[in-house]
Amino acid sequence: MKILVVEDEPKAGDYLIKGLREAGYAAELARNGADGLAQALAHDHDLIVLDVMLPQMDGWAVLAKLRERKQTPVLFLTARDDVADRVKGLELGADDYLVKPFAFAELLARIKTLMRRGPVREADVVRVADLEIDVPRRRVTRQDRRIELTAKEFALLHLLAKRQGEVLSRPQIASMVWDMNFDSDTNVVDVAIRRLRAKIDDPYPLKLIQTVRGIGYLVEERA
Incomplete structure (x- = not known):
């Protein structure tokens, strides 16, 4: 399974990539929103782990642009824990929302749950x-x-x-x-x-x- 992580904080990004690869996933990293969107559109991923507060293009904009062309599952991973932010993410088309700080075991469990939902439905x-x-x-x-x-x-x-x-x-x-x-x-x-x-x-x-x-x-x- 191929996972794209879009995270600008260096330590957090490296930690996620290392943990996902150790868990058996093919993981790649984008360190800003523009690069993350470009990678998401150019390649097929099974899941995208997306931060909200990103340079060049925030996570909301990345997801909105992505949903115009692809239905790749997206899990928001962010320090923004307001209910309004969670609702906004889900309304934009996110599949899950996990608040930082988080337990890596919970992240893996949520990834497995999303993967069990079956094939991604293509855009109409x-x-x-x-x-x-x-x-x-x-x-x-x-x-x-x-x-x-x-x-x-x-x-x-x-x-x-x-x-x-x-x-x-x-x-x-x-x-x-x-x-x-x-x-x-x-x-x-x-x-x-x-x-x-x-x-x-x-x-x-x-x-x-x-x-x-x-x-x-x-x-x-x-x-």
């Missing part, structure tokens, strides 16, 4: 700039205009958008969208990307589907 709506994907209704719009996609085009766009900012290789895309092993002589991914671009990008000045030469594709907003 994914947004990238002016693109909106309503997953349950399988509806795609840009600038409030409906875009008709085939089933595979929708699956491809949803995959790239929900992992916004992450480069996916052609073999990864072929495996996850077509359930096939990628053959270097097969251009199915490139053809599908061209067709998707014709609908998603060509009619609009802001291009969202990006090519990383020699690697694959990603969806992100670029100036």
